[in-house]
Amino acid sequence: MTSSPRQPTVAVAGGGLAGLAAGCALAEAGLRVTLFEKRPFLGGRASSYEHPGTGEVIDNCQHVLFRCCTNLVEFYERIGVQDRIRWYDQMTFIEPGGRASVMHTSPLPAPLHTVPSFLRFPFLNAADKLAIARALLPLTLTTQRDTGQPFAHWLEHYGQTPRAIERFWKPILVSALSEDLDRISIPYAAQVVRESMKSPAARHMGVPTIPLTDLYNAAGDYIRARGGELHLRSPVSTFQLEAAKAHLKFTAPTVLDPKFINKTSEREEAFDYLLLALPFDGLERMLPETPESAHLRELLSHFEGSPITGIHLWFDRQISDLDHAVLLDRTVQWMFHKSRLQPSRVLTGDGVKIERSYIELVVSSSKSLIEKSRADIVDLALGEVHEFFPAARDAKLIKSTVIKEVHATYSPRPGIDAYRPPAATLWPRVFLAGDWTATGWPATMEGAVRSGYLAAEALTYAAGVKDSKFLVPDLPATGLMRLFNMRLFK
Ligand SMILES: Cc1cc2nc3c(=O)[nH]c(=O)nc-3n(C[C@H](O)[C@H](O)[C@H](O)COP(=O)(O)OP(=O)(O)OC[C@H]3O[C@@H](n4cnc5c(N)ncnc54)[C@H](O)[C@@H]3O)c2cc1C
Structure with missing residues (x-):
């Protein structure tokens, strides 16, 4: 698409998923997009x-x-990377010692499709399974409201056993929401259960x-192919508004040679619209x-971050045949x-495949690791790897690193939800x-992609672009869940 003088211009600040999704949607709708990202890469x-x-x-x-x-999924299709996602319909649970149990889908209708595997799980006893079933019923069949209490209280109310909490609720919810059960709101937990x-x-x-x-560079290409521009290493510092224009202040590299990246200059540019796709602390x-700004600052003051830690280990041999x-x-x-997940990582020497393992271990809501040194975290992780994957005991650790994302997600x-602002x-x-x-x-x-599409819809509406709908429908419920989706059991 070529630019024309009548195209409304929009500056998107932030090259994460929200900014990229918004930028792609706006470029597709015919706006001239300029995206500013403070880091040298997208994502x-x-x-x-x-x-x-x-x-x-x-x-x-x-x-x-x-x-x-x-x-x-629609965003991946839009930017043409859908075949770069490998889908799995099984999930393996491993206990210390190495015993593995697999969750399969059975031919039973939803929500009963995983019941046969669940009933066979050896790491939960009959009392644990009964307690879990008692809690799944209201979570699946009724709307759960925010009572101000954390989900841990709800679980207590529904008589969950310590093992059901430790081996069922924690693995599902702490990973999905990156927060401890005693800090997760009830509707968020219910949503994870119902969606799955x-x-x-x-x-x-x-x-x-x-x-x-x-993966996400494809979104940058999509924006450029529609007449947009991308500025990397270009942090936005603030903006000012006039009746018909928004002035964006940003810093940009003055020399394109990456060896001289520390040469930058302060700049200002005017756009018809601004779309700020920044983390809550960056926006503040x-x-x-x-x-x-006062109202927005008030909303932002209620957000807190929760950490996630990734531990990357390279071994001299295969330590497991699981993905x-x-x-x-x-x-x-x-x-x-x-x-195993990224085929380009298979090492070859003289045309021969070298069977090494590169694994990443993830700890969501990793508050207990933040103060620990990287060496201590690697020691702890290695000890646990030896427990879960006995083959790793004979393997040599070649190298390792730890990435602590202290503000990974909002808590x-x-x-x-009362403080999440609309677009x-x-x-x-x-x-x-x-x-x-406010994406729900x-x-x-x-x-993030939903927020980008919602913001693009609000902006195109304001710009008078007709019929711009970007958000796609939720996955339809199937089986018995179709009845529950009709909210027969409110
Ligand atoms: C460790 C970790 C693990 C996760 N695991 C999963 C997972 O398995 N599945 C999942 O769905 N989600 C996961 N998430 C969450 C997911 O990554 C985020 O929800 C999503 O990427 C957020 O996108 P965003 O665009 O809203 O924000 P961001 O990705 O934070 O994008 C904001 C962008 O703005 C840029 N920026 C900041 N300030 C400025 C400025 N002044 N000027 C210009 N640019 C600026 C930042 O550099 C960034 O690129 C995980 C997150 C983390 C950190």
């Missing part, structure tokens, strides 16, 4: 880069999605087969001193076998996106 909290300590290109952390993430139960496909897990930034720092697994009862919650605490702001030319805005979804790639 934001879902990105990859060459890690200086190991010399490897690593993801900041393994990212997964589920089929119920319909807007993210609505059809057998909903819980199919997707894993990128290429590094994250390679760039708000101008105007009365309209990924949920690990029970220890600090580490997930193992992702990156050398889905009771009451937080439209008190400034008619300024719109918000980001996983923390927790801090996920799906939530």
